[in-house]
Amino acid sequence: MKQKPVLKQSVIAVAVALTYASAAMAQQAPAHDTQTVYVTGSNLKRTDKEGPLPVQVVTAKDIKDAGVSSVADLLRKIPSISGDGNFDTNGGAFASGVSTVSLRGMSSASTLILLNGRRMTPAAYADPNNGNSTLYDVNSIPLSALDRVEILKDGASAVYGSDAVGGVINFITKSNFQGAQLAARHSANDDGNSKKSGANAFYGVGDVDVNGYNVFVSVDVSKRDRVKRADATDIEVEQHKILDKRFATSYGSNVSSHPIFFRESEPGSANFAVTRATAAQRLVIRTDCDPSQQLVGSRDMGFSAASVYVGRTFCNYDTPQYLEAQSEGKDASLMSRGVLKLSENTRAFAEVAYARSERNYTGAPTTIGTNPTTNFTSSAVGAPFQAILEIGHPDNPFPNARSSVAYRFENLRGGSKIVNDNIRLLAGLEGSWSSWNWETGLLWNKSKKKDTGYGYLYLPTLRKLNTGTSLAQLSADPTLNHDVVTDSSASILQLDARANTEFGMLPGGAMGLALGVEVRREKIGLRPDDVLARGDILGLVNTVIQSERDVKSAFAELRTPLLKNLELDFAGRFDKYPGIKTNFVPKVSGKWTPIESLAVRGSYAKGFRAPALVQVAAGGAQYFQRNVFDPKRCEPDNTTPKPGATEDDCGKTIAGVGDRNPNLVPEKSRSYTLGLIWAPNREIDVTLDWFRVRKEGEVALGTPVDALKNEDRDPSKVQRNPNPVNWVKDANGNPIPNTGPLLMVKTPWTNQGATEISGIDLDVRHRLKLGSWGSLDSKLNTTYTHSYKVAMNPGDIEHNSAGTDPGLNDWALSQNTRVPRWKTTLSTNWSLGDHNVNLAVNYIGPVSLKRVHYGPRTYPEPFCGYGTPKPTDADPDRDATVPRYEEFYPKCAVKSWTTVSLGYTYTGFKNLSLNFNIQNLFDKRAPYVPYSGISSTFQPLAGYDEGLHNNYGRYFNVSANYTF
8 A cells, every 4th residue: 555654026016015013913002092903914003893804813711711721722623724733742753842733724834823923933843744844833822821812814925924825823912911810720531631730820010001111921830641542532442443453452562572583584695584484494482471461463463464473472562551642741931021101102012931841752662673774874874783693692593594683672761851942032112203103123032942862772882782792781781772862943033123104095094004124034953962963873863954044024015995985905025035036925905895784805915935944954854754665676566576675675664864955946825815794783793705725836855756766867866775785686696786775865855736725714703682691692613625635746637635635535645634624613602790601512524535536547436545445446555454444434534523512600709710611511532533543563543633633532621710
């Protein structure tokens, strides 16, 4: 089976762009101007509740009613947010320790995150996976400090610059707070798992208008408990037992501290591969463990029919004990804002923020195996290691042949600890002069990451195994273990200035103009452990990047109320990145109100996403690529090795590195919206918006396939084992030079492919007065995705993958961002005096797992991507690891998921507010997904789609808030 990897300079431009005016558009107007506010997506104040752009506002009450304990959990409830986010629950990935969010399924790198209207620094990561080049970590934003969240569901590069292709999420903290508050919270599910608890405090003093100043400080601390994956049973456990054996056996790993030995096939070949036919003579399995650890290998454990372990007894190692549904974590944050009135028309402001997140991930102790392990220096492939026990070695059970060994160093610690620190300082001035309102600010934001990986093997000590040191002696050697510590940082230093005014008169009123400039220095520094950098750690990749760049921008916005019921807004922005020609993007939006209760709005915008620093800097992230077909060592059928090669060459795991490409250009986008705003009376508000976003020239890693296909023309992109013993042989048995096993492939970043999404957003709000029975406030938020298209390369046929797994819907795609057609939240709040009851229904649509296309080819009869192959299958490579899938799921789809939440708030005590919330009231289990059952390494995976569902089950949240 194929493995899917781990992405007119217009007349409209009446002006030039205003962006980072970030802060202004996010914050409320100063206290002396309560009639107009800045709304995310514009630098011009407005009085309209609904403007030309689709902006969803999540209020502090909405946040409380949601019953969530983190920003990441809050955002997952938003219907317009789907697919391609990162979650910090598990370790082992390039983005471990951060939580990101993606609007419209356009990737987290295309969703700009703002804090109080100004850009955040990306986290200090270099993730080579598509769509993860820029990671805005929402863990650094404390939920308790938020006043509201504004979500601009439209492309906004003309206002904010790069990364705003899919939209903008603006987190706005409390301000001008007076008094003091203390609050505490605790949550857990009905099994007592997934516990989270925290406390926060607020203190504010002074009123800007009365006292001439205000200072506000908030502190928040929280922790969460570790949950073993085996204890996360609010998924379809019984179906996992039947279909993919996830809970059916106690099997963990056949590699333990009780070694398994493999005899060399030919002297000097270093080939220790064993088949079922040769196992009796060439395989020795030590079973000197406790009988409770002994297992007999079977297909139910995930072994293939050809595995040498089927029917053989081995010592089981309990690796599932280290697998986590939720890692242990701690978070702390401090936020402060001060405003000082310097004169009637001038104020100074400053913000200080610090956030720290710590994640502790457990992991099994490390192992060694029979195949050569690729090792890395900071810039190249180092000398490989292969465990070879010479004849006479104290552990070698074969008296007349060399052997290799599979062994786990159980005495060493596994896992990792990731600490992210985020420091943010802002100082500025704002005021008015003549008819102008102006603001300028200096922002410094730095993110630091310390990543400690435990229990890695120090190669100079490990190599003693090949010179006669026994496994027992090696395990006891204190120098064998090395904890790898990697320090990384990323920062932005930004100076911005902007101003807006009203001038002239049109039939609809005065025109508005906003102008601004911005200069930003971006830095990133990723430095590996010195021991790792020199190539002395077994099989661990490096990430080495030191880079910075200056970005200069100018922007403008113009509002033209052409008629009393017709407004057109224009925006444009110039951005200059080093090595890239000056980039200009325009935007036009408008609103027409033919009758008082009905308005029509729409927008058109161009956008861009500049290549991330990690994509244009020297160095890069090294990584491993699985199942690479080597055309020089494997026959064209992709399964038969050539003479002198092994089966491993027809599905090899190799090293790769994201190579710098000086010819990269920004990704380009176009976005469109068209909507209706209908308010037939004071009780009902309806907004209906159609959207379409298309992004082209997406920056993604090249593939090993391309490098290998062009190896003879450009051999510098491919590195092979130079040992002639392993070269493949021609028809006469002669070695063919430079055909050794693959070690590393360079895969430069390139502009490739496209993503396009279109659909409809519907928001409905109904307010009902019930007299003595209080009031009822109901909301419906839903997103329907009509089309989701992906092209891996320019010119590829694009098929609609909405509501499907794209990599199955079109077998030619290496894409697994699943965007359901429907995501809906329906909520109602009943308020009566001191009582408030909230009821919410959340719906996530199904995801089809059928195979329909293979590039330009459309199958006459679509067939399921999982289950037992059938003669009617158009292609013979169905995933058969879950053979009974269609028996249980004849529609071949991940089922829809509907959950109900209930909350209650009581404010009848003096100064005290109590809130109780139950998420997933009816304990609806997360739907079964076959692509998250048993992996190729036989380790149980999550068992559900973390991007769509959660494994909490019925979940309780209790909080109390006391105001002094």
